[in-house]
Amino acid sequence: MRALLALVAVACAVAPATARAATPFVYDRELADVARASLVQAVNDGRPFSRADVERVYVRCYRDKRTFEDVFEDRFGFSASRVVAYYIGGPDLYLRNGTCANIRAFLGGRHTVYTAAAYAILLHEALHRQGIRNERIVTCFANEAVRWGALRFGFGEAQALRARNLALTYSRLFAPPGYFMGAPTCLAMTERTEWPDHRRRDG
Numbered sequence: 001m002r003a004l005l006a007l008v009a010v011a012c013a014v015a016p017a018t019a020r021a022a023t024p025f026v027y028d029r030e031l032a033d034v035a036r037a038s039l040v041q042a043v044n045d046g047r048p049f050s051r052a053d054v055e056r057v058y059v060r061c062y063r064d065k066r067t068f069e070d071v072f073e074d075r076f077g078f079s080a081s082r083v084v085a086y087y088i089g090g091p092d093l094y095l096r097n098g099t100c101a102n103i104r105a106f107l108g109g110r111h112t113v114y115t116a117a118a119y120a121i122l123l124h125e126a127l128h129r130q131g132i133r134n135e136r137i138v139t140c141f142a143n144e145a146v147r148w149g150a151l152r153f154g155f156g157e158a159q160a161l162r163a164r165n166l167a168l169t170y171s172r173l174f175a176p177p178g179y180f181m182g183a184p185t186c187l188a189m190t191e192r193t194e195w196p197d198h199r200r201r202d203g
Contacts, residue, residue, distance in 0.1 A: 024067035025060040025094075031103055032059045035093070035126040038149030042141070043194045053196070057126050058092045061100035068096045085121045093125040106163070107153055116163045117170035120146050131199040135179040140186035141195040143167040 036054050043049040062068035072080035072094075085095045102118030124142035132138050147164035151157065168183045181189075 024071055025062045028059045028061045028100060031100060031122060032057050034107065035059065035122050037152055038123055038145050039126060039195070041152040042145040042148040043196060044148065045194050055129050056091055057129050059122070060092055060094050062095065062097050064097055085125050087125040087128040091129065093129065095122065111159065111163050111166060113166050113170050116146055116166035119149065120167040123149065127195060132195065136181040137198050139171055139175060139179045140181045140189060143171060143186065144190040
């Protein structure tokens, strides 16, 4: 999860179709629901927990590589070439078009290192929305939530564990040091605690 850290108002007197074409992103309600349902499913220690306990998210899927990078660079003043998604407060999550496409591929049954990682990236940003700031903790619980989300969306236990392990593999190979927690440490933490235990206590 690279540097997981844009707001564009289109105010033009143009036809509706042209205005839609000019918008650099679309809100994906399905992926927002997937994120929320996955985080609910990931809390499995028997405590009462429902969608009402998960802060609502809105997922911005950018239309292409250029629009994502242009909006990011205009806002922050540096390159977005190594950024796949980010969160800057509020309910919105900001995702590249390729990340959104890979999440849909994962949900459709294509489980690879990159599709599992994309799913984990969605959950990573959604966990930031829940108030967890520490990147290592967020990355760990996002990877573990891939397992529970996969079960929620109809995959078997073996498939779900494999998907979780693919997400862990992506983190091992590509996560910056500040985001990475070794798999044994991560899995021990997820055995002892659940992600809501880390809300606003780790920053």
